Amino acid sequence: MSDSKEKGGKAAIKTEEKKQHFDDIYVQKDPVAFKERIIDALDYISDDFNRQTFDRLILPWCERQAGDGKTLNYVDLCSCFGNTTLAIAHGMNVEQIRENWKDTESCRRVAQPRRLPLRTTGIDISGNALAYGKEAGVFDEIIEADLNAPSADARAAVERTMGEADVVISTASLVYLQLPAIEAVIDPFVRSPGEGYLLVNFLNPFALEKADATKRLLLDKLEFVGSTASRHRRMSALEQGNYPGEEWALLELWVLRRKGKA
Numbered sequence: 001m002s003d004s005k006e007k008g009g010k011a012a013i014k015t016e017e018k019k020q021h022f023d024d025i026y027v028q029k030d031p032v033a034f035k036e037r038i039i040d041a042l043d044y045i046s047d048d049f050n051r052q053t054f055d056r057l058i059l060p061w062c063e064r065q066a067g068d069g070k071t072l073n074y075v076d077l078c079s080c081f082g083n084t085t086l087a088i089a090h091g092m093n094v095e096q097i098r099e100n101w102k103d104t105e106s107c108r109r110v111a112q113p114r115r116l117p118l119r120t121t122g123i124d125i126s127g128n129a130l131a132y133g134k135e136a137g138v139f140d141e142i143i144e145a146d147l148n149a150p151s152a153d154a155r156a157a158v159e160r161t162m163g164e165a166d167v168v169i170s171t172a173s174l175v176y177l178q179l180p181a182i183e184a185v186i187d188p189f190v191r192s193p194g195e196g197y198l199l200v201n202f203l204n205p206f207a208l209e210k211a212d213a214t215k216r217l218l219l220d221k222l223e224f225v226g227s228t229a230s231r232h233r234r235m236s237a238l239e240q241g242n243y244p245g246e247e248w249a250l251l252e253l254w255v256l257r258r259k260g261k262a
């Protein structure tokens, strides 16, 4: 998935797919570079659409659960610093996230309270992004895991948390995971009893065959609820070179739920 250098001879970069990677930003100690180099520089507006889709297809159920006095277990899978959780759990729009993450001081606390009673868990490979999210109050719990090759402890923690989850969101991120890893992460959620919802993103025009395979896998295990199409962000110069004539990366936002639980 990521670039790799061939050993010996002339160093060559192997690129399996033509999407820009932002790995150096994900491992920063705070989200200011994420805000400047992704949200600002690339018009990263997709969290407005994630929030709208959540509000249309999942929020009414969450509000009913809250009305019954329940606290829902919420998981942000490949959360990074938690921008989508700010949108969904705190009801913030992209402008408000931008303002909150404008500098190292203001990003230290989430600017708006949660709008639902949630127990939030962030899962990501970036320990720094998760540590930030916990410190700032975005996440109550964090699990640092390479989901493509988790340690035994990380796998057990992910399985437990996914098994207990009522709402899972995974935005702009399944593209980073291999299919067996997606299956391993989703299965404990699928097997659990009770109603439960999953909000996922599929990117266009990147890795479309992989996205199709991911869709088939998810549809095999979960029930389709609804979807939205939207802009995601502007394509980087590298991506525009790889996909001439395209200016915007697009998103499909899908909501699925545990089968037969509606």
Ligand SMILES: C[S@@+](CC[C@H](N)C(=O)[O-])C[C@H]1O[C@@H](n2cnc3c(N)ncnc32)[C@H](O)[C@@H]1O
Binding pocket: 026, 077, 078, 079, 080, 081, 083, 084, 123, 124, 125, 126, 129, 145, 146, 147, 148, 149, 170, 171, 172, 173, 176, 177
């Ligand atoms: C594009 S960001 C998505 C962040 C956020 N969900 C959003 O929509 O903006 C992808 C995230 O996936 C994480 N990631 C990439 N590979 C991973 C892996 N193998 N296991 C766990 N997390 C991974 C990165 O650290 C990064 O935080």
